[in-house]
Amino acid sequence: MTWENARIDKAKEIIEMYPQKRSALGPLLYLAQDKDGYISDDSIVEISRLIGITEVQVQSVASFYSMYKQEPTGKYLLSVCKSISCEISNSSNVIQKVKEFTNLSNNETDDEGLFTYESVECIGACGGAPAIQVNYETVEGLTPEKAVDLCKWLKEEQPKVVVADELQLKFGGTKSFDWAIEDNTGSSSPVPGFQTYEMQEEI
């Protein structure tokens, strides 16, 4: 057993919500990612036991989706959009500035384990392009300068939890629409829209 009891309880709670155990695989992988910042082999074994499928079947799904990380990420995962709407709104400059500030190239993590940088395909914020995600919390209407401010702020403040609304207020510009869930509590690791934050407290 590599998972804490609270995490296993949470997992069982999630499994309960599905008619078939294996259907809970997706959310359970977020639980795993919340634990280590990526999907570790130990977590794969744990999940396969919890939902009764083989390890390799879990790995197959975990390695298919790019938002499930196969390598450890830094404390803040910076995903800058490079798709068309952002591109025509000058995202290449945002990308360049963020890369310069963090001194990282694509899919790299810095030595301190603070930032992981990736440029990604459309993150669904075309109306507010260019956009960036910090631990999958979206900030829209960025400028290259604001993007650097955001990184600086993260580096100095090192907030335990990043909340989209807060980031948007501080660094964002035009917002496409109110896409975030109402009681957004933010994210403490690269786990999108899945409120493991409360559980983190318990653990």
Add this chain to the structure above:
Amino acid sequence: MTEKITFTVDGKTLEGKQGQLLIEACEDSGIHIPRFCWHKRLDPVGMCRMCLVEIETPRGKALVPSCTTQVTDELIVETESNTVKKAQEGVLEFLLINHPLDCPICDKAGECPLQDQTMAYGPGESRFIEEKRHFEKPIPISDIVLLDRERCILCARCTRFSDEISGDPLIEFIQRGNKTQVNTFPDEPFKSYFSGNTVQICPVGALTATSYRFKARPWDLKKVSSTCNCCSLGCSVELNVSQNKMLRILGEDNEFTNQGWLSDKGRYNFEYLHSDNRLTNIKLKDNNSFVDANISEATEKLKNKIEELHNPDIKFLIGANSTNEEYFVINKFANLMNRNEFLSKDKSNVYFADDNMFSGYFGENHQNASFEDLDSSDVIVVWSEDIKDNIPVLFLRIKKAVKNGVKLVVLGHTNSSLESLADLYLGQDVISNNFELKTNLGNIKEFQNIIENKKVTIIVGKSTPLQQKKYLDNLVDHIQKYSQAKFLNCFTKANTFGALQHIDQIKGLNEFCNEYEESNKNIVFTIGANPVNASFFGSKIENILKKADFVVSLDIFINATTELADLILPTTSFGEKEGTVTNMEMRVLKQNKILPGPGSALSEWEYLTMISKSLDKEIKYENVDEINKALCDEYENNEELPSFENLNKPSNLFGMKNRKNIDINIKDLEKNDLSILMVKRLYGDSSTQINSPSISMLGSERFIELNSKTLEKFGISSKTANLIQDQHSIFVNIKINNLLPDNIVLAPINRRGFKNLDPTKDFDIREATNMKELSVN
């Protein structure tokens, strides 16, 4: 019946069935559509796009994959239009982008669907000049299967097989896009009883077997169809031989039996044929060591011994690997050698080497089932030895039937591998540790609901030699009372049913031990039997053979039994002899010869006719055909005979129309409380397996299974321990199996170190503390 429909392919009007897949309907009418991922026995997936055809739709012509399109009435299909050809070229060009051009060193070359279809439908020229994708090649994904990911075209046949057919999905697609690869989870190898099937259905050289790698080119192989002799299912196989060496066994798709699949035991258990340990010369024991002899010396010696002993008691211990023709001759010979020169019921002298023999359910009151009945019945009830370990392909047939909606009831405690498929599993609440039904089955509502007024196929046999037959009767009688029942008697060893058919009366090893009288003069023949090893009666038989006045062994190896013999006659084995075998549904199938026997080895019947001649009690047969004719002559029904000519048809159930009733004379063992449940595992220490290098190690793990409650009693927390009983101590791995009843431990009888355990005595499990204790006593 499904509705018949007509459709047009390339201008020809064809017939098909509503709902049938287009590719299959075309195949049935002789039109071949190229494909990689589609396989008749697997669910369609539409991965490779090779089977694209053009169909007429209301919006004009459209390209669709014929493996995922159902045929409909008046459908118009083009399989050779310019558009289709262009599509096929395109698909092949894509598939070849990353496929290495290592055909000259690839085992598949020459029988490779990718190679063949590229020749037939490909673009002819490559436009790809970029660097191809590279992977480490090859990587072992199990002890017997290697994976070359560069060659893989991602058809998902192997992953679908392991998921849908064998139910152990230990290989899967990892990553996606250009990085997609088939792989196992780290440290979790593709350990499946059926992994060899993935090698056979792989349409490229990505999956290869250790036993065949770089051994031969397909065009050098001599091929013959035959029937596997590893268990009583009778899988149809194709034997591949080059330069008088068996190199490979492939599964043949026989609709009635194995449907194309084989267990890895059946597929890879052949290297022993060419082992240096094979007996090639007749051996006579001279002062405790064997010396080579010729056949006339051997028959002379035996003749003298028989005369010297004055009317000795002659008994026959027979194994399961003989053909029906051989059993026929053994029967004649055994009758001749009987003291009274004829066989009366109480004077049977043939004993069959299978611990779990029982009198079976035959005759008019018990209708024999065929494997097709598994699919057509409503319910399958299983109470027998472990099916997955002893008749692996029957496990696949049951799994398939369950997938198609047949209900499955499993009675404990040996078939835990079927539990996950079962609608109802009756464990220790219903069945005692002695395999006795604790309650009347009528009181179990769930059970009653499932079986009442239904068509039931019962797979029934003794789970352990210590089980009383009356407990099986309880189950059988109950089901017969409430439903329509058909029977598959679960004798698991190779040609058991052939022996039952052709030997007047069969007894078991227990009878052998009881009826052996030391005060008499005794000669024992062992014919392809090794009951000293891996048998519940092993040590008793060992003692008897040591004391017997003369022991003649007909076998292929020196093993625990034959080393006790005074005369060993080397025999031919699988692939080296022709004959018929009868499987558990009483279907007679043909075994063919493609190899010469080693050295001076002869068939069992040849030795027996020679011996009988030297004793002036001649059995006159010149060749197997003559025996087969003689065997057919004794059939009452003259229309459907198991003659060699008739067996060229795909299937038959000639065995059903047997000339006489099956007579098995077995008494139950004394009732004892079981504490160790001995079961036979697929892989073990049989002389054939340990002499086949590719699979010899698969049966080496020593383990026990028990439930967590029982384990708790012993206070062991580690995964290894010592199993202790009296003077024996075995270092074992511990596996938790909570389907087992309390206070019982399950141990594999055919693994080294277990045969001396007494199932009725208590055992102890202790922490293994130092290396000294690790050794087997």
